[in-house]
Amino acid sequence: MNHRIRRRVLAAAVALTAVVSLPLTAAAQAQPAKKPKVALVMKSLANEFFLTMETGAKDYQKHNPAMFDLVTNGIKDETDTANQIRIVEQMIVSKVDAIVLAPADSKALVPVVKKAVDAGIIVVNIDNKLDPDVLKSKDLNVPFVGPDNRKGAQKIGDYLAQKLKAGDQVGIIEGVSTTTNAQQRTAGFKDAMQKVGANVVSVQSGEWEIDKGNAVASAMLNEYPNLKALLAGNDNMAIGAVSAVRAAGKQGKVYVVGYDNITAIKPMLKDGRVLATADQYAAKQAVFGIDTALKAISEHKKQSELSGIVETPVDLVTK
Secondary structure, three states: OOHHHHHHHHHHHHHHHHHHHHHHHHHHHHOOOOOOEEEEEEEEOOOHHHHHHHHHHHHHHHHOOOOOEEEEEEEOOOOOHHHHHHHHHHHHHOOOOEEEEOOOOOOOOHHHHHHHHHOOOEEEEEOOOOOHHHHHHOOOOOOEEEOOHHHHHHHHHHHHHOOOOOOOEEEEEEOOOOOHHHHHHHHHHHHHHHHHOOEEEEEEEOOOOHHHHHHHHHHHHHHOOOEEEEEEOOHHHHHHHHHHHHHOOOOOOOEEEOOOOOHHHHHHHHHOOOOEEEEOOHHHHHHHHHHHHHHHHHOOOOHHHOOOEEEOOOEEEEO
């Protein structure tokens, strides 16, 4: 084959390759981008608050099916930290694009969060803030989406304070003591009690649960017969406290307040068994957390580039 013929054959081959490749390139461009997969990892689904959070997230995905896929997980009880760590590890193995996490423990979840970030997964923290010092020690930047728990608890405490006078004895039933939101709510309750001059005689953990809240409230009522109020860090523990007050024969004599505004607390607000609670909008926290993650993914941001805090509302709820 002479040089002229060889050149013609080569030119024809190149042209044919270009023609064949054009439809393939167009087809590749027409392929839709892969939908991000977001994992919502919550605390105990035995707590109505987190069921509301899960429902809000699922409703949001249902109305925006083209935007993202959603997987939701929760643990059996509020202190099942080891299982929550395992769930996050499973999500890493599943190669989700983002994890929206309501941590059961503010410190213990940080190492597995680092694993997720190192695997290229966007992590957004909701509900209970991860410990800032532990995050810093791991050189981690994790945005927090949630309310100011101290401010919310102080609103409840201030409302209760209108019924109290200086020197009155009160007890605080705290959530899981290693969680930032429990610590902040206790601080907010104390701020309000200090302003009115009430005496906080006891702070004990009810671990966010009805039965444990009941046991703590019963012990406080027994130890301090002149107790005027029980300030519970969530509504589950407030429900337990209401039962303890009834069992002690002190209905109408000991005020009970909660936090979360779950459905089960509403009849108790109506008839006065619970004086006040706070709505921190569980569904909104999930939706705002998911939106924060999706925005980071769409803008191709690294975890280190994400901004710090998205504050969600918290409102006083009374009769």
